[in-house]
Every structure is written in C-alpha cells, then in structure tokens.
Amino acid sequence: MTRALSDHKRRRIDELIARTSEPGGVSLLRDAGRRLLRNPTAIVGGTIILLFLVIAIFAPLVAPHDPIQRFPELTQKLTVDSIPGATAGHPLGSDPLGRDFASRMIFGARQTLFVGVLATLIGLLIGVLLGALAGAIGGWVDNLLMRLTDVMLALPSLLLAITLVALASRSTQWTVIIAVAIVNVPIFARLLRGSMLAQRESDHVLAARALGVKRRDIVLRHMLPNSLTAVIVQATLTFAVAILDAAALSFLGLGDPDINRAEWGLMLGVDGVRYFEVRPELAYFPALAIILVALGFTLLGESIREALDPKNRR
Amino acid sequence: MPLLDVRDLSVTFERRGTRPVRAVDGVSFTVEPGQTVGLVGESGCGKSVTSLAIMGLLPRRGNKVTGEVRFEDTDLLTLRPKDLRDWRGRDIGMIFQDPLSSLNPVIPLGVQVAEVLERHQGRTRQAALREARELLDAVGIPDPARRLKEFPHQLSGGMRQRALIAIALACKPRLLIADEPTTALDVTIQAQILTLLKELVDDSGTALVMITHDLGVVAGLCDTVNVLYAGKVVERAYRHDLFAEPRHPYTHGLLQSVPRLDVDRGERLHQIRGSVSDNIPWPEGCAFAPRCDRLVDDCIGETVPLEPTFRGGALRCTNPVPKEVAV
C-alpha cells in the first residue's frame, strides 16, 4: 500500500513551514532595540529622561519667568525667617533672592544635564581613545596606560574631582565638567581595553585574521565595534554618576561661584542648606530632581544592558 | 511495579514578554528497578529539561510543570521542596555533564562526599570520611586517601566525573539520573567512565536513566531507549529492536546519518534535511513533518498519538518505516 501526500496537505505543510520560519534580516542591534521597547523598565527610564530633556531644551518656553530676574512682589515679602511660598504667577514661590523658584528649577535642568552629559561624553571620548590604543597596540603602551589608570582609580572619584577643581585657580562650570570627565576616563579606558582584549582572543577575530583582513580593519571593524556595546551601557550609567558628582562638587562649594547660575547641585548646596529651616522645599525640589534624573539614566542603562545581552534573545 | 513512572510530563517556559514555550510535551516512560533507560535526542528535544523536572531542579519561577513523576508510591511533583531534597541524593542520584561546575570549588573532595552521607545517613564526619575513601577507591580514583583533602580543580576532567559519580552513588540510591555524563570528556576517558557506570549499576542494582545525544553510548548501555523529538517521545523500544529495526523516520534517519567505524565507508552519508530548530514550535500534526521523507496526509492536522508496539515499545508515526527496509 502506498500512501501519497495529497496536494492540499503539501500546500498546508509549505504554509506552516513559511509561518514557523523566521523572516530574518534583523540585526542584533535592532533586535535589542525591539526588546528594549517591550521592557517596561526601559520605558519608564526613557520617559523620565525624555521629559527632562524636553524641559531642558525648551526651558525658555516652559519656564514662566526669567530665572535671574528679581521680582519686587517677592523681594518685598522676604524677611529673615520667611521666604514666600506659592503665590499667583509663582507656582513654587521664591528663592532667597526673590527670584522665581519654578523657573530656576526648569533652567536648572538645562545646566545640570549639560554638565552631566558633557562630562560623560568627554570622559567617554578620552577613555575610549586610550582604551582602544592600549587594546590595539598592547605591549608597553598598554602597560603604561593601564598603570596610569590604576593610579587614577586608586583615588576615590569625588576626592580626585575635588583635587582637580582645587588645582584650577578659578572655578567655572568648565572646571567641574573637566574634573568629572577626567574621573570617568580610567573607567571607560579599562572597560574598553578589557573587552578589546577579549575580542582579540575571540574566534571571529581569529577568523578575520585567517581571511587575511588587514590589521587596521580588524581593529576598527571587529574589535572596536564589538567592544563598544559594553562602553555604551557604562556611559548611560555614568550619566547618572556624573550628574551626582557635579551636584556634589557644587554642593561643596567647588562649582561655579556665579550666584545667577541655576544648577540643581548649587541650589541644593547653597540655598537649600542655608535656608533649610526657613523653607525646606528649596532643598527638596533640587534633590528630588537630581534623584529622578539619575534614576532615569540608571533604569535605561540597566535595560540597555539587559537588551544587549545575547542570553536574553527571543 | 515500576521504580519510576513518569506520566504525561510537560514543562512550559513562561517568561515575561515572550510566548510560552512547551519544552517537554507529554512525556511518559517507566523505569523498572535495576533497569537502564535511555533518553536520546538532539539539542532542544527536551531531554535535559525532562531530567531536571523529574528531580524538581527547575526553578519554580517561569516554568510550569504538569503531569506526574511517581517514584514508587510518591508523586515527586507534589512534594514540598524541603521533602524533595530528602529524596534527592538518598533515593535518586544525579550526574551532570560538567563535573567542575557540579562540584563546590572551595570544599575538599572528601568533605563533599562525606556531607552526603552525613545528611542522608546520619553518619559522623569520621565514619563518613572513611566511607568516602572507599567510594573514591570504588570509582577508580588513584590514591583515594590523599584525594580526600584535595579540591576539584586539582583533578582532571575524568577524575572529577568519577568523584561526581562517587557522590551520586554514596547513599546507594535506587535510581541514578545521568545527564550527558561523558559529553565533555575525551573518547578514551568516556570509555573509562561508561565502563565504570555499567559496572557500578550492574553490581548495585541501581536503575539508571541515561540522557545523551550519542546513539553509540545508548547502544552499549541501555535496556530500553526513548527517542525524543521536539519535546515528545517519538519512539520507544528495547535497544536491540531499536537499532535493528528503527520504525520512526527520525530514528531511522539518525541511525543512517552517523558514520560508523565498523562498516565500510560509503560515498555519501544519509542526511536528514533541515534542522531541529527551524520550525519549532510546529503548530499541528507531527513536528518532524517538515523534515520527513515519508509524509502522508495524516502527518498534518491531528496530533499523532504514541501507539504501543511490541515488547514495551511505542511509536508516534502515521507512516513508519516498514520493517524490511530498516537497517
């Protein structure tokens, strides 16, 4: 007895094969992006950051007033033991100099994010450069650079930043940015170098060598791009730390001495502390904002790490 | 009465954000006292998940386990984790593929063997260590008295696997589950370990569930063989029957596709097209259908049932390989 496969069943099988096969053409990065968008943690983190970014970028449009303008109706009410709270036109009340607190908070987002992002990016750039050099060249270059980073890592990061700021004769916001950036350099450099060394021993780099791919291309096309993912994740997490470090420096009075500058760390450190018993909101709001942004970056960074982890695919 | 009776065991992975995956799909088999049963299949067929489910070693979170795992009169799946731990090691021993990660790297070997005896048989440390030395000797580890004080990293892979076997057999369990015990080992070491396992099982009357992808390992060791494909048992047979007359096209193809040392080498190997992971989960009918050469209408549509054959065997196929065509 021979039993054949009828045409409609044949078609059914082909149809099922087509349905259960993956369409493909999705790179790992895009795949990770998809998973990121499905992850509620990432959505929360991303939303927080996006919100603050929008506020920072459109601060002049969002803020009700000019952050450095002193309002007579507020200054008149300032006394030794009271700072006016919310009034019409000033939803968060006044700061100790009679300026609109809400507007200062909004412009503070701009300053704070600017410092945090720039410090991270500069640190990232220099760190990646040094790490790539060490990882690609190896030998004494590697040894020298790594001992250097060892020395930097041996000091607590905030202490190092304080030292750097103190060394600068005149403190501006750039000293803060540079100090925080330099603190981050060894972290990025070591991370990149480590993962490039791992890449160097990997099968696909060996495969590229076997193919006869040029050394330069192996470094630039294989070792570096595959090592960067770890660094990008680290960068997202570093944003949070950079913002906190910058805030800490300002808090300690090592930031920009310009009293007109609205920056959360400065607001928390100077006014918040000085007038805490008079009006604690002056400390609460900047602190809360710093915590929120840092949390946003941490959540996003962790989710990116999770999404990029090949173990979580599918 | 069978020693172990697995009935309709299913394991579903349920992870957040992904569709549930049924890794084991209604697996049933029995193990008689002293019997050696093989679970054979390729990666992703569910053989290892089956063994973990039997031992209750799957994390509760994210895994749904249904069915029954009867060990004598007790359904192991209904036991509380604490009670199950009493069974594990005492009545059921287990050996894994990677002996290094199965042993604790910071505890001397002797203590690791002795701890099992202390926990399950209430020995004193002194008595347990003495017994541990005998156990290490029994599994062929040279100079066992000195090995007792050593750490896993000081031993070679083969010796570590022997130590793991010693631990698994310490309480003379009635059932031993071995999950790819020789896959990480070289072929000459594999031969040593398989011979050792066979001797120990024969001498002690322990029943053995052998999980492997290697048909050669099964051929020399198991009484009954279950072939798994995509989470289901597709064929079960007494080993001589299975290798002499494989009925399922998958088993048949698999046996024909491996080059054999003892036959003249032909020009081309028989090959099964496609691969296991291509079309899984397969929505209807037989999961092997997209790779099968013997497709008929009944392969698609209804789920193909596992029908009993002879001598305790079973087959899940609507158009099996005729007996006379078999190897």
Added chain:
Amino acid sequence: MSDALVEIDDLKVHFPIKSGLLFDRTVGHVYAVDGVSLTIAKGETYGLVGESGCGKSTLGRGLLRLVEPTSGSIKFDGTDVRALAGEKMRQFRRRMQMVFQDPMSSLDPRQSVQSLLVEGLKAHGLHADAPTRLKSTLDAVGLPASALSKYPHEFSGGQRQRIGIARALVLGPELIVADEPVSALDVSIQAQVVNLLGDLQDSLGLTYLVIAHDLAVIRHISDIIGVMYLGALVEEASADQLYSRPLHPYTRALLSAVPIPDPRVEDRRERMLLAGDLPSPANPPSGCRFRTRCPWSQLRCASERPALRVFDDSGQRVACHFAAEILSGKLRPHEVRAELVRPDSPGADAGGELIPTQPDLPTQ
C-alpha cells in the same frame, strides 16, 4: 601519488608559560606541537585526530600561521610560508583558508552574511565581481540568496557552519583547514556538513586538513589519517589501513573506545581501556610520550623517544619501538597503574588555559 600541496617538516609550536606580577618571566613551556612532519597531497583530505590537548588544533593554526611556530618549516605549493612577512603573508592567506568549530563564535554577530562574505573579498581586492562570486558560493554551500541580508544569529547551527564554509570558499582557496567542523552540530546536521565538504572537494578540487576528535567522522572523510598524542604524530596511514590494522597502541585504544551505535557490536566488543589521563603537555613524559598509559611499554620506551618511521610497503608510519612485536603478538600487554595527572596551573583545564587559542574540547 599526486603532488604535495603542503609539506610540514619538524614543526614545533611551544607556548611560554609566563609568571610574575609586574614583569613576566617565562617559567616553562607548553609543548603543544613538538616536531610534526607531514605531507598533504593536492586534492586529498588529511585527517588529524586526537584528544583534547594533543595539539591538533595548534598544528592547524601553526600551519596557517595564526599562531607563530617556534621552529620547523612549512611549504605550501613550493612556497616557504614561514619566510613570508607582513603584507606578503596577508595576501598569501587567500590560498589557505580555515573553517572553525563553533560557527556562532567565529562569525562576527554584528555583520550580515553579505558583509561577512565581502570582507574577505575586499581584503584581497576581489570585490569587483563580488555579486557573482557571492551567488556562486552560496549556491555551492546550499544557502538561498535571501541569506545575504540575514545575520548569523538567525540561522540554525548547520546553516551557520555553511556560512563559515562559504566565507572560506569565496576567496577561492586551494587548502581549507577545518578545525572540528561538525563537532558543535547536532547529529542529524553533521551528515549534511560532512556531505557538503565532500561535494565541494569533488567539484572544486580542494585540499583539506580536517581536524577532529571524532574518529568515525574523520575516517569517513579522510584519505590519510594522522593520529596525534601530546604534540606529536604517533601514527599515519590511509583511512582504511588505519582502521583495519592500527599499529600504535594509542590508535588501538582510540578505536576501541569509540562507541558504535549497534548493540550487537557493542555487546561483543572487548574494550581496551586506557589507564589514567593525558599527561600535561607542559611536562611530557621522557622517551615515548604514551608510555605512562601504554599496556605494552618497556624499559626502552622511557629512555628513547620513538621516531615516526615507515612501517612497511603500505606506507603506514608509526612511532613505536615495538609496533612489529605488538602486531605479531610476541609482546603481551601488561597491567598499567593509573598515574594521577594534575591539570596544569590552577584553573587551567587540560592545558587549555595556557594555549592562547581555544582548546579543542569536544562540545555539544
């Protein structure tokens, strides 16, 4: 006999064992490959078999100069490969390609198949006719043209290995070194890849050096088989000859250890079990390296290292003082006591840690 494509003479690859906190000090060597001579004829398949740590992978990589040999000579089609420097060597790589064990780790996960295949072409200035080359190569390895836009993780293991083969093939090499090309694959897929390698050899006239631990697979695809033990060839013969008349005790043990998927055979088999483990390649035994596990070992084996010599007219080569006596049964096997072998340096497994490339462990 046809022309030799590859001639390896007394090749040695020794890896220094470094130690020290600030300044590296060489405290010893791993003798991964320690004096191997072999010839691979054009259009033939040379199978290299042995257990993990025997140096077979290192030999393959040394031949391609992916690890730098310590001494010895490599001739490829008359060219002294070891004399090639820098850019010359890079260009020469087009003629000798490699297929890896694990197609997942050897394919850059970030690159699509297209870019994986084009990369080699670009490196050798061959990308002018890339489209036609890609198409014919994909055809040859049995992948659809739609594969080009996909990424390695979207394929099954067997298809990934086809991509790995395509990447080597697209350059039009003469020699392919395949390091455990099927051991990471499922049983039902191994046959596909083995057949593919055979088909490609027939149609393109390729020469293979296939490195594997699976004797059944090696026997199926090889013309000549070399058996390695602790960095040296212990026996070499044609595939059929090796299996019908193994001369070296280690070859015998290997053959007898391979499980055969047939209960009738398994039940009747007499196993020759080797005692103990493979000694450390950093500290090999004196004389014959196999003597610590050999049931036929004699006093002479400890003092004198047997050379690989031609045994008889068949051309079979063996490195054993007593091959003839063992074959004729004049020498009887004796009991061997297992010596305990330490894994090298803490944390290292069977020398794997010390060898900078992947250890050739069978994985599944």
